[in-house]
Amino acid sequence: MTDSKLSTFDRKDGQLVIAHVLFAFAALLLGGIAGMLQGMVKGGTISLPANIGYYELLTAHGVLMALIFTTYFIVGFLYSGVSQTLGGRLLPLTKKLGWIGYWLMSIGTLIGVVVILLGKASVLYTFYAPMKASPWFYVALALVVIGSWLSGFGIFYQYVQWRKTNKGKLSPLFAFMSVITMLLWQIATIGVAIEVVVQLIPWSFGWVETVNVVLSRTLFWFFGHPLVYFWLLPAYMCWYVIIPKIIGGKIFSDALARMSFVLFLLFSIPVGFHHQLMEPGISHFWKYLQVVLTFMVVIPSLMTAFSLFATFELNGRSKGTKGLFGWVKVLPWKDVRFFAPFMGMLIFIPAGAGGLINASNQMNAVVHNTLWVTGHFHLTVATSVALTFFGIVYWLIPVVTGRVLTPRLNKLGMIQTIIWCVGMFFMSGSMHTVGLLGSPRRTAYSTYDDHPDAIMWIPYHVAMAIGGIILFAGVLLIIYNLIALMRAPKGETEYPIGEVSDASEPTPRFLENWKLWIALTVILIVIAYTIPVIDQINNPTPGSPGYVTW
Amino acid sequence: MHMHRLEKIWLTAGVSMLVVFLLVLGIMTFGRGIAPPNEHIHRIDPTKVSETPPFDKPQITKIGDNVYKAVMVAYAFGYDPIPMEVPTGATVHFEITSSDVVHGFEIPGTNVNVMVTPGEVSHVSHTFDKPGEYLILCNEYCGIAHEMMKTTLVVK
Numbered sequence: 001m002t003d004s005k006l007s008t009f010d011r012k013d014g015q016l017v018i019a020h021v022l023f024a025f026a027a028l029l030l031g032g033i034a035g036m037l038q039g040m041v042k043g044g045t046i047s048l049p050a051n052i053g054y055y056e057l058l059t060a061h062g063v064l065m066a067l068i069f070t071t072y073f074i075v076g077f078l079y080s081g082v083s084q085t086l087g088g089r090l091l092p093l094t095k096k097l098g099w100i101g102y103w104l105m106s107i108g109t110l111i112g113v114v115v116i117l118l119g120k121a122s123v124l125y126t127f128y129a130p131m132k133a134s135p136w137f138y139v140a141l142a143l144v145v146i147g148s149w150l151s152g153f154g155i156f157y158q159y160v161q162w163r164k165t166n167k168g169k170l171s172p173l174f175a176f177m178s179v180i181t182m183l184l185w186q187i188a189t190i191g192v193a194i195e196v197v198v199q200l201i202p203w204s205f206g207w208v209e210t211v212n213v214v215l216s217r218t219l220f221w222f223f224g225h226p227l228v229y230f231w232l233l234p235a236y237m238c239w240y241v242i243i244p245k246i247i248g249g250k251i252f253s254d255a256l257a258r259m260s261f262v263l264f265l266l267f268s269i270p271v272g273f274h275h276q277l278m279e280p281g282i283s284h285f286w287k288y289l290q291v292v293l294t295f296m297v298v299i300p301s302l303m304t305a306f307s308l309f310a311t312f313e314l315n316g317r318s319k320g321t322k323g324l325f326g327w328v329k330v331l332p333w334k335d336v337r338f339f340a341p342f343m344g345m346l347i348f349i350p351a352g353a354g355g356l357i358n359a360s361n362q363m364n365a366v367v368h369n370t371l372w373v374t375g376h377f378h379l380t381v382a383t384s385v386a387l388t389f390f391g392i393v394y395w396l397i398p399v400v401t402g403r404v405l406t407p408r409l410n411k412l413g414m415i416q417t418i419i420w421c422v423g424m425f426f427m428s429g430s431m432h433t434v435g436l437l438g439s440p441r442r443t444a445y446s447t448y449d450d451h452p453d454a455i456m457w458i459p460y461h462v463a464m465a466i467g468g469i470i471l472f473a474g475v476l477l478i479i480y481n482l483i484a485l486m487r488a489p490k491g492e493t494e495y496p497i498g499e500v501s502d503a504s505e506p507t508p509r510f511l512e513n514w515k516l517w518i519a520l521t522v523i524l525i526v527i528a529y530t531i532p533v534i535d536q537i538n539n540p541t542p543g544s545p546g547y548v549t550w
Numbered sequence: 551m552h553m554h555r556l557e558k559i560w561l562t563a564g565v566s567m568l569v570v571f572l573l574v575l576g577i578m579t580f581g582r583g584i585a586p587p588n589e590h591i592h593r594i595d596p597t598k599v600s601e602t603p604p605f606d607k608p609q610i611t612k613i614g615d616n617v618y619k620a621v622m623v624a625y626a627f628g629y630d631p632i633p634m635e636v637p638t639g640a641t642v643h644f645e646i647t648s649s650d651v652v653h654g655f656e657i658p659g660t661n662v663n664v665m666v667t668p669g670e671v672s673h674v675s676h677t678f679d680k681p682g683e684y685l686i687l688c689n690e691y692c693g694i695a696h697e698m699m700k701t702t703l704v705v706k
Binding site for chain 2: 058105124129213256276281284291362365366369437440443444445448453454472543544550
């Protein structure tokens, strides 16, 4: 069912993968520098030279980390697995779309970074209207989104062609999951594309006077929440498909893996209002409905947790371990390709629990826009997802460049993982705690005129800065490891695609019924959004002119 | 679709907890009115805030027995009116709008935490049982001096 024989990865495809991975890590380095400086400014340790603003750095950090690092890495990773599992090489059209997408995204990123560093777009990566950035900032974002669409089309094309030539066969699990991930992305980005192209670009060029603020926020969060699942699903792909192979075990169930991805597609889009719980303009009913839909992702999350630990336990039992927890001993604890993603899984447990708090309409009042939220997504995306991506690097680079992971690099990888966890413990731990005490997110150093509440927050901000410095050491080490991997000794490395356990039941074919899943996705979106959006358009909030407040 | 017996138990337990949790949230929201703000019914032209009553005169007024109404305007980078003072035990109904960009309105140590969106009016109430100088701050990024945007409410 899955092609796991030792075969050389197509060199030309490898170049496309490497181009994406290197761009991603260049963004991580720049974003990491910005992040560390912010931490130190906020902690009161340093002040920036007059020509660099705190919020400029914060915008750069958010855009480079949340949008650029993730999107490039994800496209590179998915293309590698699509090449591997759907015929052993990318089709010419897929490869072409991949490269055009890459260049469009790169031009967009370049324009965006220049505009941000010139101080023309200190609007953070959420760019809430009516703060008005340079129009070129929005154009840059549009290019990144359009580029990623083309990359997605390439994956769809290869998948459709494979199904045509392999009639009646079940598609490889990796490819199925790639299609779900990109489908989620294509549908979700429609919201932000409409916001940017229809509302913000004409407004920032001065072609229209005012902008409907409530509508722009709704369109942004239509995209903003599924964005986090776009980061998470590729990490889940590693956990479901790659990790079983690395530990020498089997995938617990192909059908359950596909089902959980389908549920993520259905329930990650019609939920954006839970980011807008604390704002006027949307009635309780629609907020609550979307809160309920938000919580539905608990189901595939529980399925995933079950499947992963079932894989670990079955693997242990097949190797003859005894007792309730005997299987823990046979996991490859000294293999960074397992250890880094495993730490990601482990940290996802508190990270997910924090998410439940954020999405609850009453508890959100305690944490909304405090550092708690920043702490939350530094656990989810910046630890669970990032550590999984780091873990992928240690075999992906060797696979696509025809090299091998050396014991020394494996060891450095283990150290890097531990540095990351320690740094994040300090940073995210303090963020969560001080957030509960009320310290707001996205603020430079401030004692609020020496108000006693704010003075009490300062030690936590210092701990955050220390965490940030440790994390920056982690960024430098992963960059070093990446470069060293590119120069590792030549050799054959197998693409670790897991095989499904013989004991698992055959996969029902309705799971590949795309018409059904797309229709259900659209129906849920229509139910959750139609009436409130029509209300926002027909009964609009009086428009706002643009402001440059930085 | 086939599921392992243990997985059925696991999912049944998880989903049951989820249902209870969502019921609690729903009953709190609709039954007891402990809900985040608010409807799409209070609108104001954000360019004419200084001419539109009651926001042309931001002030805190007594409207009942230890009940106050605070009409407030958030702007880059501050809040009107200043100063504000109420006696201990006072319930304050805040009505806030913005005269420029999106702001936040948070009182650390309380559950008061709302967005202030231009063109809309946010309503939130709180009873101040303990005396003290309460910090009110902006928790939504609004520009270069965002971290300076604050005011205080003195409870005597």
